[in-house]
Amino acid sequence: MAVPKRRQSKSRSRKRNSHNAVTPPQVSGCPECGHPRPSHVVCPKCGWYMGRVLAPPADE
Numbered sequence: 001m002a003v004p005k006r007r008q009s010k011s012r013s014r015k016r017n018s019h020n021a022v023t024p025p026q027v028s029g030c031p032e033c034g035h036p037r038p039s040h041v042v043c044p045k046c047g048w049y050m051g052r053v054l055a056p057p058a059d060e
Contacts, residue, residue, distance in 0.1 A: 026039045035045040042049040047057045 006060050027036045028039050029035070030043040030046060030048060032048040033043065033046040035043055037043045037045075042055050045057060047055040048051050049055075
């Protein structure tokens with residue numbers, strides 16, 4: 001099995017890992033109630049999705 005001859009420098013490893021950053025989830029306001037919710041997900045507050053009620057609202 002192949003083995004590296006030299007240790008990889010920190011800068012080389014960090015350049016390679018620069019694209020592995022965690023991004024925050026995409027959040028948009030519900031058009032019905034304005035509550036923040038993830039895109040393409042039923043609103044947890046009012047149960048609306050794509051112009052109609054798909055799920056009953058969660059009890060608070």
